[in-house]
Amino acid sequence: MATPVEVVEAFFADFNQGTEGMYDAIRAYFTPQAVWDNVGLATTTGVEEAVALVSQFHEEMKIASVVVEMLAIAADGNKVFTERIDRLYDDAGAELSAPLVVGVLVIEEGKISEWRDYFDPRAAAELTEGA
Numbered sequence: 001m002a003t004p005v006e007v008v009e010a011f012f013a014d015f016n017q018g019t020e021g022m023y024d025a026i027r028a029y030f031t032p033q034a035v036w037d038n039v040g041l042a043t044t045t046g047v048e049e050a051v052a053l054v055s056q057f058h059e060e061m062k063i064a065s066v067v068v069e070m071l072a073i074a075a076d077g078n079k080v081f082t083e084r085i086d087r088l089y090d091d092a093g094a095e096l097s098a099p100l101v102v103g104v105l106v107i108e109e110g111k112i113s114e115w116r117d118y119f120d121p122r123a124a125a126e127l128t129e130g131a
Helices: 004-015 018-029 047-061 121-130
Strands: 030-038 042-045 065-076 079-089 095-097 100-108 111-118
Touching (some): 004 079, 004 100, 018 030, 030 047
Antiparallel strands (some): 030 042
8 A cells, every 4th residue: 555645646646637637636535524624715525525626716716727846745654744836827827826835634544534735825815806
């Protein structure tokens, strides 16, 4: 079985494949009751709520893809800590934002059961205001 760090790295590699890749990664790597907490922005429970949030990001903020640049990754047991730059792009490929994100993902039996991201929510607010 893959280590927690390997699971997170594989998840983000798939997540980097446009909107459909984000949907597919969530469906493949989330447990049925996974909690995804974008602290200060939105929290989902379960796969379909997470997919709906990605869809909402696309509709309201015009985010068509995310390219995750991993700056640091470490594990403590089944908790994986990441420091990333999440480059957000629109349908035309223009970069919308590149926030620094710190995240914690909890891995259970090779799947993500919790994902918490911490970032400056002003960047998300600016995207919403510009839509």
